[in-house]
Amino acid sequence: METPYGLIAGGDAAAPGVPEIKDKLLELQIFMKSQTSIFMETLSQLLYMSRIIYFFFRFCKDNTVVPAKIVVCTIEVLTDVRRQRAVAVQLGGGAGMKLIDPIVKEIGFQFVIPGTLIGQEEAQQLQAYMQTQRTKHTSFTIGIQLQELLHTESFEHKTCTKSDRVFFPRTKCYYSGYYQAWSPVSTVGPGGRRVNYNIISGTSMSCPNVSAVAAILKSYRPSWSPAAMKSAIMTTAIVMDNTRKLIGRYPSDTQATPFDFGSGHINPLAALNPGLIYRFDSTDVIDFLCSIGASPAQLKILTGQTTYCQNPTKQSSDFNYPSIGVSNMKGSIQVYRTVTYYGTGPTAYVVKADDPAGVQVTVTPAQLKFTKTGENMSFRIDFKPLKTSDGNFVFGALTWSNGVHKVRSPIAPKVLSL
Secondary structure, eight states: OOOEEEEEEGGGOBOTTOOOOTHHHHHHHHHHHHTHHHHOSSHHHHHHHHHHHHHHHSOSSTTBOOTTEEEEEEOOSTTOOHHHHHHHHHHTTOSEEEEEOTTOOSOOOOOSSSEEEEOHHHHHHHHHHHHHOTTOEEEOOOOOOOOSSOEEOSOOOOOOOTTSSSOSOOOBOOOSSEEEEOOTTOOTTTTTOOOSEEEEOSGGGHHHHHHHHHHHHHHHSTTOOHHHHHHHHHHTOBOBOTTSSBOEETTTTEEOOHHHHTTOBOOHHHHTSOSEEOOOOHHHHHHHHHHTTOOHHHHHHHHSSOOOOOSSOOOGGGSOOSSEEEEEEESOEEEEEEEEEOSSSOEEEEEEEEOOTTEEEEEESSEEEESSTTOEEEEEEEEEESSOOTTOOOOEEEEEEOSSOEEEEEEEEEEEEO
């Protein structure tokens, strides 16, 4: 049975003798005006939100006294540490906390007491409720709402390598609200408690999960190089969410691009048996660096010895990478790739090209026939521009399939002229 607790605004929770901070209202409005593009669309919304924040504002810091109440607190500036608000409420005897964060994006935080994070719209509703229901109590419950869709954050990775032939990120992996095993020795993350599982967020959550997939691949395929494992992870990645729609960009839900999610969302099971892989070694890397203008001195930093480039250098777009990026296209261009077969018995792979807007893609040969595992076969990709792309990259994909495996590579050309 749920226990009802009183609900109190942070502005009413300060201990005796602690002054109100009315002088911070103007400071807060000035700060939020500078962040208008982040918080809200119009000045009227801005001023209304600042009044809401002031309603809840006054503490949830030191000297908060709120025995057995749920305290409504707020984030004042972007650098505020959310957990410190909960600590202040806990020390004051509070039963729980509702924390208003104007830029909340469904990212979970661990508090030392029961708590929930709400945004601007919910704060407006809560203020209206508290102003009309001050004498009533409310029950505080905690739940987890699972995200139905894969999504990627709104910032785009449009910075490529110097040659723009290799683009980032390579794959996408969850980093928001990740539920996973947790060492009970560490009590900081789970709010001072000892737990075996925990929910935390942050981009650093992606790295250990991808690293774990690489470790599994290495144990299953001990002869594979890092390039082979990278290829397996990239070419088997998923570009659809669990409603069978293309991955969207958060929070607008507009269609994301390879500059948002790379090759797609990581699929560990499929990566164990990718069918085909794109391999490259240190010589290929040196050839690629030479193609984008690396000097002997720069190459020596990498190799540890004096290294000279071939003359002429190879075309940078021919670097045998699992994705294909071509910038500064001036007319038609040919790109070459080589794949290695890993499977059982003879098989044939047929290609399917999803043409980027305004670019015709042709692959020769259109079918690759393999007789044994470890066999290599090369193919040529012809890019023919039909119109310029107005200085923007356009996106497509190249997929090889034998009816069992699908080996997908994203394509990103930028057409400057025909």
